[in-house]
Amino acid sequence: MSTWFDLDPVLPDVWRLNDGDLDTCYVLRGSERTGVIDTGMGIGDVAAQVARVSSAPPLVINTHVHPDHVSGNYQFEEAAIGAIEWECAQAWLRAMPTPTATEGDGPSPLDLMRPKRALPAEFDPKTYRPYRMHEPTRLLHEGDTIHLGGFDLEVIVVPAHTRGSICLLDRQRRTLFTGDTVLRGTVWLHLDQSAPPHTAVATYAKLAALAADVDHVLPAHGTAVLPGSFLQALAEGTAAVAEGRIAGAPMSTFAGDGTYYDLGGYGLLFAQPVEEW
């Protein structure tokens, strides 16, 4: 039995799949389809974990195209991805040397993210291929709805962490799946793939407008279920940064340096200080 994954119920018919403490996927037990929101690093048998929840055919829905969220896609037949995200990803997916953990093409996501848990016994670093994903079978646009049977997931395009990231809103269940766009940690907005800062500010204002409709915010890292009010707090914090009311500090990451704005135990990392936006 793999100890790489934790599969835990978090809400009715919703399971959280902790992928080796590196990222968080969600498995939704729809009556017609099993929703799989992101597939993680692809170094374990994600499909077997999903099958523990339901035998209804799985449908992957990716919040965005980063290796810690899409690299298990190859284990599934069908995947839906934001149309803008897929278009933006083409250039840099093509440029990727598809590095493995052992070739000299540069560090693989596995080297960069340094898992603390023991890798699954069946995992072979020599054949590891991050970004191993098929062409998406469906491209998603703002306002599209994905029906799983008992779940109706509305697509909200949220340019910030990446230009084409999406959130998924189930109004009936008052639940929002946010990918890396909303989390209680350091929100990475400093990447080459990130949206311009003023676009990100507008995105957080757009999400805050949903706060009254949401009780459960489910991010793609960590194990916290955040309240809807967090959307409001994040938008207010972002606006305060944009207005120059919060002091920034330099921060380095494996994906580049930036200026970090602390909002009280969590915060935003932009490529440039606000004076240079």
Ligand SMILES: [Zn+2]
């Ligand atoms: Zn990401």
